Amino acid sequence: MAEITIDTYLCSGCETCVELCPEVFRMDKVMGKAELITTNPVVTEDVFQAAAYCPEKCIAIIE
Numbered sequence: 450m451a452e453i454t455i456d457t458y459l460c461s462g463c464e465t466c467v468e469l470c471p472e473v474f475r476m477d478k479v480m481g482k483a484e485l486i487t488t489n490p491v492v493t494e495d496v497f498q499a500a501a502y503c504p505e506k507c508i509a510i511i512e
């Protein structure tokens with residue numbers, strides 16, 4: 450099963466991933482960083498797109 454990780458140290462809080470894939474990503478408003486909505490999200494094409502467009506390249510999909 451694929452796993453999604455966000456390197457929150459690198460995350461700039463740009464919200465691109467949330468715009469591209471709001472079913473998986475949301476913003477942690479306190480920290481200003483992206484986070485996963487559920488612990489075990491389904492890796493859809495939108496998730497790959499969010500990872501590809503993340504300007505900090507901090508979304509990893511481990512298959």
Ligand code: SF4
Nearest residue numbers: 460461463464466503
């Ligand atoms: S696209 Fe990348 S840098 Fe931007 S909020 Fe999402 S994880 Fe953070």
